Amino acid sequence: MIKAAADLLVATVETLAARAPAIAAAAAHELGDIRLALHFGDGSHASLHREHSRLLAARERLAAPAVEVRFDDRALKLLFDAQHRPVDAVFEKSFDVRGSRDELLATWRCFSLLAQRASGLRAVQALWCAYRDLSPPERWSEPATTTASVRRTGPAFWGDVRWPALDYLNHRYPADVELFRDDVEPVLAPGRSLWDGREGRSWADHPELFDNDLDETMRRLKRRVVDEILTLVPKRQPGPELYDLMIDYVKREGKGLRPTLVLATCMALGGRADDAIRAAAALEMFHNGFLVHDDIADESTHRRGKPTLHESHGVGLAVNTGDAMNLFAVDLVLSNLPQLGLARTLGVIHEILHMCRETVEGQAVELGWIRRNFVPLRDADYSRMSTKKTGWYTCISPCRLGAVCSGETAPERLDRFNEAFRLIGIAFQIQDDVLNLIGDTALYGKEALGDLLEGKRTVMMIHLFRSADSAVRARMSAINGLPRTEKTFDMAIEMLDAMKRYGSIDHAIALADKLAQEGVRRFERDLAFVPENSAKAVLRQVAYYVTTRPL
Incomplete structure (x- = not known):
């Protein structure tokens, strides 16, 4: 049961281990030996680390982590959607990281990989949809003080409210048509599409990546x-x-x-x-x-x-x-x-x-x-x-x-x-x-x-x-x-x-x-x-x- 952001992280990592282990292994490789502490806007806490080739998450507060990351819900939204460069993803009092330069870069690579690949899986999308629906729409909006030069606009964002990427992916690739077909029988589901904040891109554009469930x-x-x-x-x-x-x-x-x-x-x-x-x-x-x-x-x-x-x-x-x-x-x-x-x-x-x-x-x-x-x-x-x-x-x-x-x-x-x-x-x-x-x-x-x-x-x-x-x-x-x-x-x-x-x-x-x-x-x-x-x-x-x- 997802009741807080920390639950969301743990459930996402466990889902990836079961359904898309290639993604979990790649993210664990990027994270390396870092023990990561995560703090969320709702007051919950979690940890992330690698054990052998496994990416492990737990709902706990680490005493002396190598790297700390603080998210509020707006930062989580940007992380999932992969819609901004790192410099554009930092809103005031929304996102912060602490640690050495090399460790911060490794952490960002881990998160970027998860955003680009894990967000394409329907099972992961279901978890994040459930979390999004726990809170009122305004928690997912950009702050009113954001300048027009940074703020992304357009009909795809539906007024910069709620979380359009989740709904967009489900509407663009509904479950009953997302299957490859062998004669008339559904056989393999292809990798889901990647939302970059502006448009949906099929994994078919990236033949080296097929992250099936x-x-x-x-x-x-x-x-x-x-x-x-x-x-x-x-x-x-x-x-x-x-x-x-x-x-x-x-x-x-x-x-x-x-x-x-x-x-x-x-x-x-x-x-x-x-x-x-x-x-x-x-x-x-x-x-x-x-x-x-x-x-x-x-x-x-x-x-x-x-x-x-x-x-x-x-x-x-x-x-x-x-x-x-x-x-x-x-x-x-x-x-x-x-x-x-x-x-x-x-x-x-x-x-x-x-x-x-x-x-x-x-x-x-x-x-x-x-x-x-x-x-x-x-x-x-x-x-x-x-x-x-x-x-x-x-x-x-x-x-x-x-x-x-x-x-x-x-x-x-x-x-x-x-x-x-x-x-x-x-x-x-x-x-x-x-x-x-x-x-x-x-x-x-x-x-x-x-x-x-x-x-x-x-x-x-x-x-x-x-x-x-x-x-x-x-x-x-x-x-x-x-x-x-x-x-x-x-x-x-x-x-x-x-x-x-x-x-x-x-x-x-x-x-x-x-x-x-x-x-x-x-x-x-x-x-x-x-x-x-x-x-x-x-x-x-x-x-x-x-x-x-x-x-």
């Missing part, structure tokens, strides 16, 4: 793939014991990362969404089939906020359902023949087979470690296991599948996706492991501390065994050696406390950030051959999502 895009693309699956899953008996169970995990809330990567890669390389829809559906079925079997092997109790399939329906039905999902996924792959033809369909089959082989090999490595009660001592061992177990079918293979569906089958081109998304995939998995320990269970969707109860060999556990003294290692090894049914929640808490004491969680967060940053660099370098368009921008947002993901 990633959250909205992922939901839309996943929904399209799920609808395809629900249409094709047989409507016959035995429904309650098989076909209904096959779509249980599919219908549960999820991020939609894999469908997004498949469809966005295909469209980025000139294909249509329809060219990749069956491949994306097949991948989603393989993924959920793997999850059903993984949950049984790991003795997991919850998946995406609900009981796992074997907990609800028994191990026998769950195993059979997982088998059926994998068989159905094969059928979906073969159904590409009429749409893609023989060559591309064979390419899809090759990619699927390679993905499955990597996944089962990675699963075997981790299960072998658990069975032997062995903990490797190098992060590189985790990286290799994670790349095989989840990296291929989470990040690398979805991109390669989308490329094949677009008609790109040259091995040297497909391999360009490997390293960037290998690094991004490892970082993503480390972050998932961290969230299992310290994240909000309602948001994460899995059993709290489930990885510790299952004995998962995460980066945190590897670091703990590498860093702890012999007595702690012996105790942790004894806990790991127990069957899942004999482990208690108190044991998991004991292991978590040891990881915090030895800095294992901080190590994992820093390692994930390092890998994600390198993945972003490899994305820009290795995928330069992919044309700059709105679909490639979605891939870029996914890459930056890993660097800005809240932990």
Whole structure:
């Protein structure tokens, strides 16, 4: 709930982290190591700083900030609209900054970037509209003493009252016509327009910038793939014991990362969404089939906020359902023949087979470690296991599948996706492991501390065994050696406390950030051959999502 300007800042930064991580990462880069204090005309206060690649805002008053900025509502309006040069944005008793020259310039670059790019997102506009509507119109007007030489006039300003840019953007680009279209189906929303105080300019004028709403895009693309699956899953008996169970995990809330990567890669390389829809559906079925079997092997109790399939329906039905999902996924792959033809369909089959082989090999490595009660001592061992177990079918293979569906089958081109998304995939998995320990269970969707109860060999556990003294290692090894049914929640808490004491969680967060940053660099370098368009921008947002993901 936005009740003050400080709430607005915090909500804006959190929205950007979820919906346009490339913007949040760019603003964090500009801000650098500055700890910024913000004071607003309504008496509220907030802070802004960078942590790794994340831009973090909080409603608090800093004791000794490096830079202080004071806004009233008129200055906020100018900041959002990006309608003045810095020298023209300073009204008496309206805007003030304090700090060293270099730090002030870095702060201004951060704000300018946010104004030029974040103000183009509908979700951000909704926040600022809500804040604007809290106050009377005169709070948004320029002071009467402003000289005509500085004051901007014209019908676009509606008498310099209220906040025309917000309404102008919504009228110029209403929600029902702002979508790119693939045949007759809406697929990707383009970047919104930029208001400069005088006219609206489309992001199409700036082909290097396509700041799509990633959250909205992922939901839309996943929904399209799920609808395809629900249409094709047989409507016959035995429904309650098989076909209904096959779509249980599919219908549960999820991020939609894999469908997004498949469809966005295909469209980025000139294909249509329809060219990749069956491949994306097949991948989603393989993924959920793997999850059903993984949950049984790991003795997991919850998946995406609900009981796992074997907990609800028994191990026998769950195993059979997982088998059926994998068989159905094969059928979906073969159904590409009429749409893609023989060559591309064979390419899809090759990619699927390679993905499955990597996944089962990675699963075997981790299960072998658990069975032997062995903990490797190098992060590189985790990286290799994670790349095989989840990296291929989470990040690398979805991109390669989308490329094949677009008609790109040259091995040297497909391999360009490997390293960037290998690094991004490892970082993503480390972050998932961290969230299992310290994240909000309602948001994460899995059993709290489930990885510790299952004995998962995460980066945190590897670091703990590498860093702890012999007595702690012996105790942790004894806990790991127990069957899942004999482990208690108190044991998991004991292991978590040891990881915090030895800095294992901080190590994992820093390692994930390092890998994600390198993945972003490899994305820009290795995928330069992919044309700059709105679909490639979605891939870029996914890459930056890993660097800005809240932990």
